[in-house]
Amino acid sequence: MASGISHHDGTDSDISNDEADEPVPRKKRRISNIHSYVDKISNTEYLCNICSKVIRCSVGSNGNVRRHLVNVHGLSELKLKNDEIESKNQFDPYRKAVLDEAAINCIITDSRPFGDFLKTGSVYTQDGMKKFLSTALPGYVGPHENTVRTTIKNLYSTKLSExxxxxKQVHDVCLTADLWRRPKQNHYLCVTVHYLGRNYRNISKVLSFRRFHGRHLSTRIRRHLTRVVNRFELQSKIVAFVTDNGSDMRAATQRSKIFGIRLYCLCHGLNLTIKNGLHLWKDHKEQDTSTDSKGLQNNKENHKSNVVERDEASNDEFNVGEQLNDELVEDEEEEERELAFSSDEDEINFDMEEDNEEAPRDDTDIVSSDEEMDIDNIPIDDNSFHVNNIGDILQSCRKIINIINKSSILYELCQNLARPTIKGHLSIDMRIRWNTTCTMLSKLIEYQLVLTQLMDKLPGIKGVSQMQKKVLVKLQFSNEQWEVAKILNSALSLFSEASDMLSGSRYPSYAVAYLVIDSLRHYVRSITTNHIEQTIKHELNQTFDQYVNRPFGSPEHNLLL
Known part of the structure; x- marks a missing residue:
């Protein structure tokens, strides 16, 4: 029995010979490098030497301490190898904060949806943005829309205080206010302050931009403007207040002493000078509007109520401005009627870009009801020209451009004939956009040779209806009509350049107003031997005196000097 035990090799034992006979000593634990940055208070608490924060952790673990040093203090050398695997699914918080700030600035600058940079879980984010963020920044998730909203509120408060x-450091300011209506009948009121900064640099800042609810009584407008002025403590600093000549805005800013001298908008006056003086737009009352008569009548009734609301000013105070206000009301009614008409021209107008160039339409090659009208091309000679002929010529221009831009065949043919000499497209003017009639005429005159070639090729063009061809032939300009268009364009170009000079944002535009007005006055009063040009100047001179010229010695005139 004893011999059996002595010959046992030990392979069946639960303990190996090495462990039983010579146990291996435990290795000495390596001191973690985090102790260079923290002091151990107890088995579960450490004190950060950098920020003096007490960090709790479990016994025998310093993971919380390590994460604090890496994430809060940026000590990336303390990261473990295992952290590299986790980092593929986790984004660096420092980098995320920088990207979130850039994303929010992008949202503000480009007016993007608040959740546009969310990689997942956002109804606003498109698949393209998701794929781009996943490829460019793996693991990054953009700021939530609630975060964006909160950040914007904080930024607004900060900018407002600044x-x-x-x-408070500015002594003299000028205010401008504009009240306008969108096609959906939403009204907005914007107030802007203008002043000179360091090195006499012109600075403009928006003080208030609000949707205006309810009736536009002058008292309500004055009350809002007063709140804005008091909010920024500008009561004794306002030199002048620039508005349009609407009766409500005029009454709201003219009676109160805190608003300074009330000035009218010169660009608005120039626009009314050419629009009403030259009859750039034919009255829609002369057109057949049976399909839209009900909608137009309702629109007129709604507008009449708005006109009553805007006519709260006292007639005794505005002896000179009442005639001007009547013209402004008519101008607004024309804009309402233009928006009420659902014509093919309007469809193109609303697609027009800021540079007044519009993209081709892919509609079927048909002619609108307006274009089917029988058009008699009455010849115009130098002596029989009347200012009413301008509206007829411009109406023909709009119809020609409308037909070409709506037909893909005619559009492509015109572009092929124009390239590479002529750049850009034919564009239609808009009643509510200043100087677009000048742009339309300039481009049409540039296309004169192209249109002549188009008319020569018109009989053999396939895919264009006979009705379209018939209308284009009737609309074809005579030499006399081209002459009127060129003379008219020359006159409109001067007013367009004047509007550009008065619309400068980098210099006090009112400082050049006297020179601009004096130059235009000299032009409209000068005598020329051309009957067409002289007729245009005569009409412009009358409306120029009505809308632009101010009486000598008036506060407005004195500020020009």
Whole structure:
């Protein structure tokens, strides 16, 4: 029995010979490098030497301490190898904060949806943005829309406080206010302050931009403007207040002493000078509007109520401006009627870009009801020209451009004939966009040779209806009509350049107003031997005196000097 035990090799034992006979000593634990940055208070608490924060952790673990040093203090050398695997699914918080700030600035600058940079879980984010963020920044998730909303509110409060402090250092300011209506009958009121900064640099800042609810009584407008002025403590600093000549805006800013001298918008006056003086737009009352008569009548009734609301000013105070206001009301009614008409021209107008160039339409090659009208091309000679002929010529221009831009065949043919000499497209003017009639005429005159070639090729063009061809032939300009268009374009170009000079944002535009007005006055009063040009100047001179010229010695005139 004993011999059996002595010959046992030990392979069946639960303990190996090495472990039983010579146990291996435990290795000495390596001191973690995090102790260079923290002091151990107890088995579960460490004190950060950098920020003096007490960090809790479990016994025998310093993971919380390590994460604190890496994430809060950016000590990336303390990361473990295992952290590299986790980092593929986790984005660096420092980098994320920088990207979130850039994303929010992008949302503000480009007016993007608040959730546009969310990689997942956003109804706003498109698949293209998701794929781009996943490829460019793996693991990054953009700011939530609630985060964007909160950040924007904080930024607004900060910018508001900064602007208030900045305006406290300014001694003299000028305010501008504009009240306008969108096609959906939503009204907006914007107030802007203008002043000179360091090195006499012109600075403009928006003080208020609000949707205006309810009736546009002058008292309500004045009350809102007063709140804005008091909010920024500008009561004794306003030199002048620039508005349009609407009766409500005029009454709201003219009676109160805190608003300074009330000035009218010169660009608005120039626009009314050429629009009403030269009859650039034919009255829609002369057109057949049976299909839209009900909608137009309702639109007129709604507008009449708005006109009553805007006519709260006292007639005794505005002896000179009442005639001007009547013209403005008519101007607004024309804009309403233009929006009420659902014509093919309007469809193109609303697609027009800021540079007044519009993209081709892929509609079927048909002619609108307006274009089917029988058009008699009455010849115009130098002596029989009347200012009413301008509206007829411009109406023909719009119809020609409308037909070409709506037909893909005619459009492509015109572009092929124009390239590479002529760049850009034919564009239609808009009643509510200033100087677009000048742009339309300039481009049409540039296309004169192209249109002549188009008319020569018109009989053999396939895919264009006979009705379209018939209308284009009737609309074809005579030499006399081209002459009127060129003379008219020359006159409109001067007013367009004047509007550009008065619309400068980098210099006090009112400083050049006297020179601009004096130059235009000299032009409209000068005598020329051309009957067409002289007729145009005569009509412009009358409306120029009505809308632009101010009486000598008036506060407005004195500020020009």
């Amino acid at each position: 602007l208030q402090e900045e305006l």
